[in-house]
Amino acid sequence: MKKFKFLAILAVGAMVLGGGLASCDQQGEQPGPVDPDNPDKPDNPDTPDEGKTIELVLSGPADKADLDTELIEDFKEYRKSIGDPNTYVITQEAHGEDKVDSEVVDWKQGPDVYAFGADKSQGLFKKGALAQLRGTYATYVEENNSPTGIQGATFNGEVYAFPYTADNTYYLMYDKSIFSAEDVSSIEGILAKCAEADVDFAYNLSQGFYSLGAMFTFGCDYDISFSEDGQISNVEANFNDENGMKAIKLLDEVTSNEHWIDTYTVAGTDNVKIAVNGTWDIATAKGLLGDNYACAPMPTATIDGVTKPIGNFIGAKLLGVNPQRSLDDPDRLTAAFNLAQYLSGPEAQLKRFQQFNIGPCNLDVAESEEIQNNENMKVLMEQNTWGHAQTIVTDPMWQAATTLVTGLVDGTVTESNYQEALDILNNVFVETK
Numbered sequence: 001m002k003k004f005k006f007l008a009i010l011a012v013g014a015m016v017l018g019g020g021l022a023s024c025d026q027q028g029e030q031p032g033p034v035d036p037d038n039p040d041k042p043d044n045p046d047t048p049d050e051g052k053t054i055e056l057v058l059s060g061p062a063d064k065a066d067l068d069t070e071l072i073e074d075f076k077e078y079r080k081s082i083g084d085p086n087t088y089v090i091t092q093e094a095h096g097e098d099k100v101d102s103e104v105v106d107w108k109q110g111p112d113v114y115a116f117g118a119d120k121s122q123g124l125f126k127k128g129a130l131a132q133l134r135g136t137y138a139t140y141v142e143e144n145n146s147p148t149g150i151q152g153a154t155f156n157g158e159v160y161a162f163p164y165t166a167d168n169t170y171y172l173m174y175d176k177s178i179f180s181a182e183d184v185s186s187i188e189g190i191l192a193k194c195a196e197a198d199v200d201f202a203y204n205l206s207q208g209f210y211s212l213g214a215m216f217t218f219g220c221d222y223d224i225s226f227s228e229d230g231q232i233s234n235v236e237a238n239f240n241d242e243n244g245m246k247a248i249k250l251l252d253e254v255t256s257n258e259h260w261i262d263t264y265t266v267a268g269t270d271n272v273k274i275a276v277n278g279t280w281d282i283a284t285a286k287g288l289l290g291d292n293y294a295c296a297p298m299p300t301a302t303i304d305g306v307t308k309p310i311g312n313f314i315g316a317k318l319l320g321v322n323p324q325r326s327l328d329d330p331d332r333l334t335a336a337f338n339l340a341q342y343l344s345g346p347e348a349q350l351k352r353f354q355q356f357n358i359g360p361c362n363l364d365v366a367e368s369e370e371i372q373n374n375e376n377m378k379v380l381m382e383q384n385t386w387g388h389a390q391t392i393v394t395d396p397m398w399q400a401a402t403t404l405v406t407g408l409v410d411g412t413v414t415e416s417n418y419q420e421a422l423d424i425l426n427n428v429f430v431e432t433k
Helices: 007-013 062-081 118-126 135-144 147-153 187-197 208-215 242-255 279-292 330-343 346-356 375-383 395-410 415-430
Strands: 053-060 087-094 113-117 162-168 170-175 200-202 222-226 232-237 272-278 293-296 300-303 306-309 313-321 388-390
Touching (some): 053 330, 062 330, 062 346, 087 330, 113 118, 113 330, 118 313, 118 388, 135 147, 135 162, 135 330, 147 162, 147 313, 147 388, 162 330, 162 346, 170 279, 187 200, 187 242, 187 272, 187 300, 208 242, 208 313, 208 395, 232 415, 242 395, 242 415, 272 279, 279 293, 279 375, 293 375, 313 330
Parallel strands (some): 053 113, 200 272, 313 388
Antiparallel strands (some): 170 272, 222 232, 300 306
């Protein structure tokens, strides 16, 4: 097994919070590090030999609780190995990454460390539940994770969490007895082979998760700025420029093809022999296609002489530190940061893959033999280098992308009014508050 360069990094970063923390906590100034200038000092400098007992609460999804228990014990052993005299008592709560923001009512009584999806960042920030990462912690995230993992951990330009996966995405799954690797490398090749073999291509473009992802293909994007209290203050977008024109032509090319099916269904279902499927459907697609199962990154598209991979969203899952639980206890806050960093580190990410096929975002794990020998993980790692991190997308933004595709399908959006349709889409973004 590949050895990861994690322990040395943690030893350096064990105590450095970068001169204090910042978030949207409205309860007053947050506690800072015990001694940011001396990371080798124990967490409790008053009793360096005896240490102290530090109690923490970790929240994560119920179906991963056993693994979290194992990782907690690994964390305790690691702390002992670097000479930490403290004793850690860590209890667990069950909250899904998609529910922790709504299920935790009082963050002063909430978990110290918790798992959450990147699309929950704004709400958690507004509740004062996210401590900002600075100094060594922020540097660790930025230097050791994929671009999509880093983007998922970033809110309003600052790092607020430790990413532990960026695998909530979609790519091609197909019947390799019909499609060659060359066929699936481009959307043109896919549609040509579908016509030749009289099979269907499922790509759920009426859903914004897929159609908005495709709008990023040629360089369009948006950027949201937030006020100090976490409210949206400004949105900049360029979906209505020349790159947006290429993207709408791509969408029209696919949605007008007689072999395209606007339904989310798994490759191997009925006459669907190739589909844009999510990582959550790998096992189902393999079951349907058997030995003919294959997968590939999102194909390229060539519009107006420009060739690019079709855009896609990639959702990250993260570990956040709740500063409200440690307002009067900087030792506890430091311990929470240390725990979150460890649980997001390479050893933990590898174990998540081994037990649950959760794709890593740590760069060293991505290069490990186990990942490189897994066909789906290889595809995921490739898309992680250029996919679009799913962070804050409002309901009107999702709906605007759906409306655009609906217009292409029913004929109300045509080449004659592409620009008008793009202007409508773009205005939804820039007018969002």
